[in-house]
Amino acid sequence: MKKAALIQELIRIIGPEGVISEPEQLVTYESDGLRNHRVLPMLVVLPVSTEQVQAVMRLCHAEGIPVVPRGSGTGLSAGALPVSGGIVLGLSRMREILEVDLENARARVQPGVLNLWVTQRVAPEGYYFAPDPSSQQVCSIGGNVAENSGGAHCLKYGFTVNHVLGLTVVLADGQVVKLGGKGVDKPGYDLVGVLVGSEGTLCVVTEVTLRLVRKPEAVSTLQAAFTSPDAAGSAVSDIIAAGIVPAAIEMMDNLSIQAAEAAVHANYPLDAGAILLVELDGPRVEVAEQMALVLDICERNAATTIKLAGNEDERVLMWKGRKSAFAAMGRISRDYYVQDGVIPRTALPTVLREIGALAECYGLRVANVFHAGDGNLHPLVLFDSTVQGQAERAEELAGEILHVCVDAGGSITGEHGVGFDKKRHMPAMFAPSDLDTMQLLRCAVDPDRTLNPDKIFPTPRLCGERPGPYEPHPLQEAGVADLF
Amino acid sequence: MSTNLGSQSTTHEGGRAATPQDAVLGVTPRMVVEANSPVEVGKVLAWATGDGLKVVPCGARTKLDRGAAPEGCDVLLDLGKLNRVTEHASGDLTVTVQAGVRLADLQKQLAEAGQFLAVDPPLPGTVGGLVATADTGPRRLRYGGVRDLILGATFVRADGVTARAGGKVVKNVAGYDLPKLLTGSLGTLAVLVEATFRLYPLPASSATVLVDVAPADLRRHAGAMLRSTLVPTSLDFFCDSPGSSSLAVRFESTDASTRAQAETAAGLLGGNSRIVAGAEERVAWARFDSVTSSSDNDVLARLVATTSDLPGLVERALRAADEAGIQLTVRAHAGHGHALLRWHDVSTEMALALLRSLRAEAEALGHSLVLWRAPLEVRGGIDVWGSVGEGLGLMRRVKQQFDPQRTLNPGRFVGGI
Numbered sequence A: 001m002k003k004a005a006l007i008q009e010l011i012r013i014i015g016p017e018g019v020i021s022e023p024e025q026l027v028t029y030e031s032d033g034l035r036n037h038r039v040l041p042m043l044v045v046l047p048v049s050t051e052q053v054q055a056v057m058r059l060c061h062a063e064g065i066p067v068v069p070r071g072s073g074t075g076l077s078a079g080a081l082p083v084s085g086g087i088v089l090g091l092s093r094m095r096e097i098l099e100v101d102l103e104n105a106r107a108r109v110q111p112g113v114l115n116l117w118v119t120q121r122v123a124p125e126g127y128y129f130a131p132d133p134s135s136q137q138v139c140s141i142g143g144n145v146a147e148n149s150g151g152a153h154c155l156k157y158g159f160t161v162n163h164v165l166g167l168t169v170v171l172a173d174g175q176v177v178k179l180g181g182k183g184v185d186k187p188g189y190d191l192v193g194v195l196v197g198s199e200g201t202l203c204v205v206t207e208v209t210l211r212l213v214r215k216p217e218a219v220s221t222l223q224a225a226f227t228s229p230d231a232a233g234s235a236v237s238d239i240i241a242a243g244i245v246p247a248a249i250e251m252m253d254n255l256s257i258q259a260a261e262a263a264v265h266a267n268y269p270l271d272a273g274a275i276l277l278v279e280l281d282g283p284r285v286e287v288a289e290q291m292a293l294v295l296d297i298c299e300r301n302a303a304t305t306i307k308l309a310g311n312e313d314e315r316v317l318m319w320k321g322r323k324s325a326f327a328a329m330g331r332i333s334r335d336y337y338v339q340d341g342v343i344p345r346t347a348l349p350t351v352l353r354e355i356g357a358l359a360e361c362y363g364l365r366v367a368n369v370f371h372a373g374d375g376n377l378h379p380l381v382l383f384d385s386t387v388q389g390q391a392e393r394a395e396e397l398a399g400e401i402l403h404v405c406v407d408a409g410g411s412i413t414g415e416h417g418v419g420f421d422k423k424r425h426m427p428a429m430f431a432p433s434d435l436d437t438m439q440l441l442r443c444a445v446d447p448d449r450t451l452n453p454d455k456i457f458p459t460p461r462l463c464g465e466r467p468g469p470y471e472p473h474p475l476q477e478a479g480v481a482d483l484f
Numbered sequence B: 001m002s003t004n005l006g007s008q009s010t011t012h013e014g015g016r017a018a019t020p021q022d023a024v025l026g027v028t029p030r031m032v033v034e035a036n037s038p039v040e041v042g043k044v045l046a047w048a049t050g051d052g053l054k055v056v057p058c059g060a061r062t063k064l065d066r067g068a069a070p071e072g073c074d075v076l077l078d079l080g081k082l083n084r085v086t087e088h089a090s091g092d093l094t095v096t097v098q099a100g101v102r103l104a105d106l107q108k109q110l111a112e113a114g115q116f117l118a119v120d121p122p123l124p125g126t127v128g129g130l131v132a133t134a135d136t137g138p139r140r141l142r143y144g145g146v147r148d149l150i151l152g153a154t155f156v157r158a159d160g161v162t163a164r165a166g167g168k169v170v171k172n173v174a175g176y177d178l179p180k181l182l183t184g185s186l187g188t189l190a191v192l193v194e195a196t197f198r199l200y201p202l203p204a205s206s207a208t209v210l211v212d213v214a215p216a217d218l219r220r221h222a223g224a225m226l227r228s229t230l231v232p233t234s235l236d237f238f239c240d241s242p243g244s245s246s247l248a249v250r251f252e253s254t255d256a257s258t259r260a261q262a263e264t265a266a267g268l269l270g271g272n273s274r275i276v277a278g279a280e281e282r283v284a285w286a287r288f289d290s291v292t293s294s295s296d297n298d299v300l301a302r303l304v305a306t307t308s309d310l311p312g313l314v315e316r317a318l319r320a321a322d323e324a325g326i327q328l329t330v331r332a333h334a335g336h337g338h339a340l341l342r343w344h345d346v347s348t349e350m351a352l353a354l355l356r357s358l359r360a361e362a363e364a365l366g367h368s369l370v371l372w373r374a375p376l377e378v379r380g381g382i383d384v385w386g387s388v389g390e391g392l393g394l395m396r397r398v399k400q401q402f403d404p405q406r407t408l409n410p411g412r413f414v415g416g417i
Helices: A003-014 A023-029 A050-063 A115-125 A141-147 A191-195 A229-241 A254-264 A284-300 A312-323 A325-331 A345-362 A390-407 A423-429 A432-445 B038-050 B103-111 B127-133 B178-182 B215-227 B255-269 B278-292 B310-324 B348-364 B376-380 B392-402
Strands: A043-045 A067-070 A087-090 A097-101 A106-109 A164-170 A176-180 A204-211 A218-226 A248-253 A274-282 A305-308 A335-338 A365-371 A376-383 B002-004 B011-013 B015-017 B031-034 B055-058 B075-078 B085-089 B094-098 B150-157 B162-166 B190-198 B205-212 B234-241 B244-253 B274-276 B299-304 B328-333 B338-343 B368-373
Touching: A003 A043, A003 A050, A023 A043, A050 A067, A050 A087, A050 A164, A050 A204, A067 A141, A067 A204, A097 A115, A106 A115, A115 A141, A141 A204, A164 A191, A176 A191, A176 B392, A191 B178, A191 B392, A218 A229, A218 A284, A218 A312, A229 A248, A229 A274, A229 A284, A229 A345, A248 A254, A248 A312, A254 A274, A254 A312, A254 A325, A254 A365, A274 A284, A274 A312, A284 A305, A284 B255, A312 A325, A325 A335, A325 A365, A325 A376, A335 A390, A345 A365, A345 A376, A345 A390, A376 A390, A390 A423, A423 A432, A432 B162, A432 B178, A432 B392, B038 B055, B038 B075, B038 B150, B038 B162, B038 B190, B055 B127, B085 B103, B094 B103, B103 B127, B127 B178, B127 B190, B150 B178, B162 B178, B162 B190, B178 B190, B205 B255, B205 B278, B215 B234, B215 B244, B215 B255, B215 B310, B234 B278, B234 B310, B244 B255, B244 B278, B255 B274, B274 B278, B278 B328, B278 B338, B299 B310, B299 B348, B310 B328, B310 B338, B310 B348, B338 B348, B348 B368, B348 B376
Parallel strands: A043 A087, A067 A087, B031 B075, B055 B075
Antiparallel strands: A097 A106, A106 A204, A164 A176, A164 A204, A218 A274, A218 A305, A248 A274, A248 A365, A335 A376, A365 A376, B002 B011, B015 B031, B085 B094, B094 B190, B150 B162, B150 B190, B205 B244, B205 B274, B234 B244, B234 B328, B299 B338, B299 B368, B328 B338
């Protein structure tokens, strides 16, 4: 089908206001939040219903046109990077909260609904939606589902996947399937569980059933400064060892503190080697008792200052510095590159030293913002793109940091997704047979690779392939003790 | 030692001939192979698939009667010897454990570090069985299901290839989350050899509020607990004879918070509510646990619904049993919409009538009734899984990719998968 005919057909399906074909408008969609990867799509379509999504998928599948689903475009892994000659399927016009069912603590929403809207809608009744990525004011539920987004409160409340019970999906060939629902554990495979986090490579989500969480009786937030990240890390270890599961524990190193302070004046101590934000929530008596323990632990670990938020304003201010940490880097560096590695939390001191050594080796500065409870490290590699070669060096350093995380037993991504940006690092974490096995799922659902074809996997699997002869897994050859 | 597999003259080292005690829902395997290592699991599966044999994996054999009877069983693959706790990273609140480890043994070891795997399934066996069935118990209310706790898995595909997915850290979104796909797949996609789970600290103290609640009042009372800011770890309804039913609300936290929450809950629930702890609390919960201690002529099924619809379905099931003169024991996890129902000493005809009518009511509301345990004659008259909904076609496509020759547990899962 010629492009003009295709446009006409898409306009017939969606209407002229939902089809973008002018190059100057297409530029808006050439990248997501990670702007160093850019591809101009052939067309962008903005459907408003499951039926329209279905019709678009049928058409594209029949014509062999690749489709890249997109939410708010805030992703940081180039997961919504367009494919040249392909279509971007934007879901930002599907933004209705379809149903709120408080008795079952569920909400049914369209994918374009912004994360924060869900909480805003149910807050008056004392409920909220737990996953809270830092971008929650602008990121969409559909994007959260695609990336299995996290946030600062994952340690206690889990990720998007723990809060999604049902999905309506459109498959690559246009088939619409309803999976799961308001209840838990319908008979059959947990397809909802594996579609969440599949980064738009398996289906287009057009409706999501979410779990809502009762607002806790009490919330208490503490900010403690330490002379070094090691001392702060030791306090975190003691808090975990005391049997406390904080709602959040965040750590920022000195460089991040400097940047955040310059940007939002959160009253962070500028001379601290690291600060911890510890938030406890739950029944009032439990929070009070455990916060007393946390205070004691911070003191025993030689905290230089300890502040307890006395009211909601003080709590918000403490968080403001942390939530704006990425953007704040602009205050101390022309450009920065955010990384999303995960390490076993206890490996923090060694990993930070290795990152420090690498940074020195590359002659670049690295600021560290860390979800200390769950081991999710966000090193921010600072660079100046006007200096020849520095952007490339920064990207290389960021890649090296991921390998340090994997070597420590961690992961290349904790919440941003693999996308286009990190697929080259997948072999550091997974053997060829692992990646091949994951793609069996892709072969089952989208064998023609119509949806987001060039993401996650460094080498696509041809779905007609016959399984090869038995070969031991590389980890098995290394000795069974190291399996996993 | 080699065992000859009859006319097919395929053999496998270390296997033994099966006996009637090894039967899986009436299907006697031809041989039993105990795997000594993950590598051996790979060899057995490559051999089995190559020769067109059917394999049923097993661990402690506590849930071998789950699902439909397998279409065939040449090899009962026993994973009980994969019983090593590979790594307990207590500081990171994770554990990596082989599939054959008994849940009870694992919990004992974790308790030494003041931690636990936050599952309390009704028929505890091995870690492999836990993942295969995704069974959960009362504490799911607070800690989520097996799918919410599993972080990574190493498994062997039907063609003998070993693979892993997920990771060893709490937070990780690299690649497809196959551990979730395997959770609850009843061993039909791959054989799990090792899994990593997130752990929780053992709470310092526990207390339970008990109150008599009629089935008709369950929705109101459970709702009062769920709408409050209390954080119960379990919210269970139990009834084992008409006119005698109760609600148990458990709190597990610090000493002071446990006490304070229990007192608040008792006030909200009113009636004859009383707070029990220690030995008295253990006895109360042991009574609830008795729902699964079924004998040969009993029928055990699990109802899966929303929290709002569950009480009504339970009430109707109790009334129907009462009218039929059948004793029905119900344990309902009222906070997350699951219930176990045991009809005592029930004839085949009556069991089928009761199951069919309850299933029809549940499915009309979009919910499910899955048969767990029943005499073979009852199983013959009803699909143990019931309707699966729109996802079945997709599930079949997944099975086709992972196990195209249908080596693993053929016919046991939903829709004959």
